[in-house]
Amino acid sequence: MPQTKVVSLEKLKTACxxxxxxxxxxxxxxxxxxIERLDAIVRRNRPLHRGNHIFQTGSSFGSIYVVKxxxxxxxxxxPNGTEQVVGFHLPGEVVGxxxxxxxxxxxxxxxxxxxxxxxxxxxxxxxxxxxVPGLQHQMFRLMSKEISKETGLMVLLGKSTAEERLAAxxxxxxxxxxxYGFSSTEFNLSMSRREIGSYLGLALETVSRLFTHFQExxxxxxxxxxxxxxxxEQLFKLLSDQNGCLDRLQHPQ
Amino acid sequence: MPQTKVVSLEKLKTACxxxxxxxxxxxxxxxxxxIERLDAIVRRNRPLHRGNHIFQTGSSFGSIYVVKxxxxxxxxxxPNGTEQVVGFHLPGEVVGxxxxxxxxxxxxxxxxxxxxxxxxxxxxxxxxxxxVPGLQHQMFRLMSKEISKETGLMVLLGKSTAEERLAAxxxxxxxxxxxYGFSSTEFNLSMSRREIGSYLGLALETVSRLFTHFQExxxxxxxxxxxxxxxxEQLFKLLSDQNGCLDRLQHPQ
DNA sequence: CGTTGAGTTGACTCCTATCAAGAAATGTGG
DNA sequence: CCACATTTCTTGATAGGAGTCAACTCAACG
Numbered sequence: 022m023p024q025t026k027v028v029s030l031e032k033l034k035t036a037c038x039x040x041x042x043x044x045x046x047x048x049x050x051x052x053x054x055x056i057e058r059l060d061a062i063v064r065r066n067r068p069l070h071r072g073n074h075i076f077q078t079g080s081s082f083g084s085i086y087v088v089k090x091x092x093x094x095x096x097x098x099x100p101n102g103t104e105q106v107v108g109f110h111l112p113g114e115v116v117g118x119x120x121x122x123x124x125x126x127x128x129x130x131x132x133x134x135x136x137x138x139x140x141x142x143x144x145x146x147x148x149x150x151x152x153v154p155g156l157q158h159q160m161f162r163l164m165s166k167e168i169s170k171e172t173g174l175m176v177l178l179g180k181s182t183a184e185e186r187l188a189a190x191x192x193x194x195x196x197x198x199x200x201y202g203f204s205s206t207e208f209n210l211s212m213s214r215r216e217i218g219s220y221l222g223l224a225l226e227t228v229s230r231l232f233t234h235f236q237e238x239x240x241x242x243x244x245x246x247x248x249x250x251x252x253x254e255q256l257f258k259l260l261s262d263q264n265g266c267l268d269r270l271q272h273p274q
Numbered sequence: 275m276p277q278t279k280v281v282s283l284e285k286l287k288t289a290c291x292x293x294x295x296x297x298x299x300x301x302x303x304x305x306x307x308x309i310e311r312l313d314a315i316v317r318r319n320r321p322l323h324r325g326n327h328i329f330q331t332g333s334s335f336g337s338i339y340v341v342k343x344x345x346x347x348x349x350x351x352x353p354n355g356t357e358q359v360v361g362f363h364l365p366g367e368v369v370g371x372x373x374x375x376x377x378x379x380x381x382x383x384x385x386x387x388x389x390x391x392x393x394x395x396x397x398x399x400x401x402x403x404x405x406v407p408g409l410q411h412q413m414f415r416l417m418s419k420e421i422s423k424e425t426g427l428m429v430l431l432g433k434s435t436a437e438e439r440l441a442a443x444x445x446x447x448x449x450x451x452x453x454y455g456f457s458s459t460e461f462n463l464s465m466s467r468r469e470i471g472s473y474l475g476l477a478l479e480t481v482s483r484l485f486t487h488f489q490e491x492x493x494x495x496x497x498x499x500x501x502x503x504x505x506x507e508q509l510f511k512l513l514s515d516q517n518g519c520l521d522r523l524q525h526p527q
Numbered sequence: 528c529g530t531t532g533a534g535t536t537g538a539c540t541c542c543t544a545t546c547a548a549g550a551a552a553t554g555t556g557g
Numbered sequence: 558c559c560a561c562a563t564t565t566c567t568t569g570a571t572a573g574g575a576g577t578c579a580a581c582t583c584a585a586c587g
Contacts, residue, residue, distance in 0.1 A: 097425060105429045119425065121418030128425055147411060157404055164417040165374030171424045172350060172372065172381055176358045178431035179475030183543065214566065222432030224544050229567055245552080245566080436575065467534065477576050482535055498534080498584085 055153045062149065064140040069132040075116065077129040082120025084140045088112050091136025092211040095119075096219075097128045106220040109133075109212060111194075112201045118167055133211040178222050186221040187231045188259040191241075195250060206250045308406045315402065317393040322385040328369065330382040335373025337393045341365050344389025345464040348372075349472070350381045359473040362386075362465060364447075365454045371420055386464040431475050439474040440484045441512040444494075448503060459503045 069075070075086055078097060093110040107128055110116045120126040121143065150157040177189055199205035210217070215225040235241040240256060242249035250256065322328070328339055331350060339346075346363040360381055363369045373379040374396065403410040430442055452458035463470070468478040488494040493509060495502035503509065
């Protein structure tokens with residue numbers, strides 16, 4: 022049935038694109054009906070507005086989420102009230118893997134702007150990974166990637182200066198935007214200076230100063246939330262001088 | 275066959291204990307022959323001496339490793355020569371999950387003292403997880419735990435003072451030793467001040483000063499590598515003041 | 528018994544947090 | 558649509574925590 026075949030290939034693309042799990046199934050050469058099975062378990066909820074939560078610390082874990090558009094911030098609330106940002110999740114990236122172990126989420130996740138996510142019920146995903154050849158391995162890979170990020174983070178937060186941290190952050194965003202088809206040199210930050218600072222272990226004032234500093238050096242063009250990278254090479258140089266371990270900080274998934 | 279049953283239960287304990295994957299199979303109530311299958315794929319290599327590598331950055335990934343005794347340090351080498359310690363792995367803990375994603379290890383792992391590890395060939399483990407009910411979920415949990423550690427690390431490295439970092443480190447060791455049956459208040463550090471500093475994002479001099487400081491405050495008794503915790507409560511207090519997000523920094527697995 | 532590496536301690540410097548005030552943007556309600 | 562309130566961002570001044578440099582002690586080891 023050649024016609025079915027063609028239809029299925031189309032389905033693959035659209036289904037994967039829609040469910041946001043493209044990275045999960047595309048490299049596999051999944052069977053057509055496997056794609057459909059994967060597609061079938063995905064819930065497409067209505068878009069989140071700025072400030073809406075996907076889940077909160079302590080809430081019971083049931084699904085993982087794939088960002089389709091917008092930005093998700095994951096964070097924890099420290100007892101003294103301050104929040105610690107632990108991740109920004111751009112389109113194509115996965116949120117919620119922290120909850121598998123205990124069955125409860127150990128951080129909260131909220132939308133920084135209007136954001137669409139796909140919900141993948143985890144128990145149903147596990148049924149699939151147990152039966153669809155190769156899908157299990159893809160899940161292991163996905164989680165391994167998250168674990169690898171830790172290495173880059175330790176270098177960044179342990180050894181690097183404020184300048185290096187912001188450079189690494191901007192390059193990370195650049196690469197991730199690019200991999201999803203956006204410009205790698207011009208984009209809008211959906212997070213505040215404070216949130217960037219929290220993520221990078223810096224005070225918001227330091228982040229602000231660095232933006233103006235990078236602008237003075239003609240490395241960036243900054244207009245509030247709008248960023249234009251003028252000298253990508255300069256940003257890279259800021260990293261490679263001290264450490265080159267930052268490559269794996271946050272690659273696209 | 276009641277007798278077989280008893281033997282198998284014994285086997286469960288010894289097999290799990292030997293292979294170091296106790297945490298992986300014990301909570302499952304695995305079938306007897308499943309235990310044997312898990313046990314069968316584990317390779318028991320000869321003990322490592324201080325300085326021996328399990329794997330190095332860039333080497334191809336084939337197995338994960340479970341520490342049976344001793345300590346493994348995982349680290350990356352920065353271009354400028356300095357090393358960044360990214361983890362210390364105590365008995366019962368797993369090393370090497372970083373390699374799944376790319377098929378190459380992104381850090382090196384070496385023994386800090388005489389150390390015994392079990393090697394679990396990953397492709398064979400994957401065959402098992404695909405067929406043994408529940409084992410897949412345990413693997414997901416194990417990896418989720420590693421991902422969760424990231425959250426604690428970000429708080430620790432992003433927001434905490436030197437004092438808080440060392441307190442968190444010592445408490446983490448304490449809990450992990452305790453969970454494996456060792457004393458929670460008295461133990462030997464297998465890593466140097468420099469390595470602790472690298473892991474915590476501090477200079478070795480700072481670590482040294484903090485040890486003497488803690489000793490002056492009668493929180494610790496320090497004799498070179500030997501540590502005795504006198505005031506566990508004081509250590510906890512150092513954390514809870516600023517942040518209580520550090521619980522999950524490094525729990526036993 | 529000299530050599531080597533690890534650890535301690537002191538003096539000094541510098542990066543970045545903190546405090547503070549003003550500017551710009553965003554949101555709100557009449 | 559405008560005035561007011563609120564938040565975000567910027568910029569400056571100051572202070573403190575931890576890094577760096579350096580000298581010394583101590584233990585390990587051949």
